[in-house]
Amino acid sequence: MAQLLSPPLKDDLDIVIPTIRNLDFLEMWRPFFQPYHLIIVQDGDPTKKIRVPEGFDYELYNRNDVNRVLGPKANCISFKDSACRCFGFLVSKKKYIFTIDDDCFVAKDPSGKEINALAQHIENLLAPSTPFFFNTLYDPFREGADFVRGYPFSLREGVPTAISHGLWLNIPDYDAPTQLVKPRERNTRYVDAVMAIPKGTLFPMCGMNLAFDRELIGPAMYFGLMGDGQPIGRYDDMWAGWCAKVICDHLKLGVKTGLPYIWHSKASNPFVNLKKEYKGIYWQEDIIPFFQNVVLPKECTTVQKCYIELSKQVKEKLGPLDPYFQKLGDAMLTWIEAWEDINSPAKTAPSQANGAKKDESSTKQK
């Protein structure tokens, strides 16, 4: 009988899943996800019981747990929005995070083979990035590719990869106006590429299918104030992406995008989306130039320092746009404080793993 290879980074990676409905989608992912530890962040009504399929090793946090773990700092974690997922990033103890939405399923590549999205993300994260010079054959570290003629040798070592941004077949991640105009459009194009997003270039980071090195960039992966009680929604991952990219550029870390694909099954209601996004669509026009022009001082040598500096600039430069940004800037600081509280080595806080609620019957099958 063939010896199965141990799943890569089995003990170094957590899968963070925000959910308000159910976790049935995990059944399809079982062959790829079962070896890994899950952190489920249950949004919405904490009294609802979310059933986790048998055989998965997990911790589950509902809103009560979030409040208990963070105390007054819990106000930085969004409610009624998948932005709450970043609570999972906060409490994880692993080096790597993979986060996926509960309406994302296993996709197939053009040969019909099922795509192990997690394995591809791991490959992306473990190989260097090349953000300082664009390689026309895309990721030079992929099997079968390389650096092209003219690519400077001094830049071929690359830099560590902090973020791996995956894509989606079927329902594309469009904004509400585009959804309204093209309700039937489906993404059927499988683009067999991974690439580093060049330094100085911003991108729209989608949280549906995303992995990152928590040690390299974790504190920057705050998904903002969205949802209940907030004037905006569906900009959580965007916000985290812009902050994280600016910081990655400053700290010489790489961000990759492209493979893997997942199959996105659910199209959210475009009218509901429009209401959530509406302010964002206008604010974006000011937010983008802000991020494009942000300069982080040389003294910001850690992610936390960069993030704190960023929060100051957000309040100063975007505050005039809307008081929301003052709140957001404050929440960014709260997030960093919470991050330090929970992740500082000295802390052996009782607040940490107690959020875990394990089903008696859920034991890892090996």
Added chain:
Amino acid sequence: MNQEDIKDSDIDIVIGALQPDLTSFLNEWRPVFSRFHLIIVKDPDLKEQLNIPEGFDHHVYTKPDIEKAVGASSTILFSGYSCRYFGYLVSKKKYIISIDDDCLPARDNEGNLVDPVAQHITNLTTPATPFFFNTLYDPFRDGADFVRGYPFSLRSGVTCALSCGLWLNLADYDAPTQALKPQQRNSQYVDLIMTVPARALLPVSGINIAFEREMVGPALFPALRLAREGKLRWETIEDIWSGMCAKVICDHLGLGVKTGLPYVWRSAKGDPIESLKKEWQGVKLMEEVVPFFQSVRLPRTATTTEDCVAEMAKSVRERLGSVDPVFNHAADAMLQWVKLWKSVGSGSSTPGGA
């Protein structure tokens, strides 16, 4: 200009002939090329007569033509792979598509023959989006669009002035890479077109390229010649050099550069290890130029491509002249090119074109 408005007569296909017998090359390309006018420029160092099959609307330029147009002392600019730049100079069309003479049509993942002319023209006649990265790549492709989070004010894009295609089989690797991996072949047909973001530098390969002649022509020049430049792609760097200048200039003028499809099928020629001896100079020079390109800024007063090239030449001389004399020669050649472009070429350009 919309793609529907583009006529076949708006396009010149420029082929640099480094080998005398173009029969099989042109016959393979006949289904794609036969509609268009071809400018075939014979490498001035090539002694044999060119062999061109029937049925193509073409014009051949040889050493005497080059000498007549630019003077005998300039002919050196157009030797080897650089001969095709003469074709860029004398063309009067709106678009130029140039493919190396060792490339043949490729097939896509469905087995269909790729028409690089049509794809390049599509790339050039749809906007580029250099100011913000779209994660679904070219939003103007069928079945794609801008994703959530893409600022609306940036969705109209800018004119795409340069389209860089790719290569299946023998990719455009440098000699060290090819020597290390002699069996490596590029078999991945990546169904992707994207805009290269503003301020990102890239190696522009001249093997499979297309551009808007008036906008970018002045910025594509055979200026950086290696001391032991040869007749193999591994032994040249002129396209990389001018491509980087062109990208800086496009960024400055608000023009777009796309990369990705179309693919051509490139076949093997030569020994990379032999080329390694020659190309080390090119590889070393690249190390010197990266910081220069990353930081060079063009003055706001440079509003035409020709002005930009002149400014770049100045910067090259000032900042790289002392690093290696080859850069002083390059700066001279760039200025000479602008002069030629103005006198031999059919007129100056402004960004935004027709």
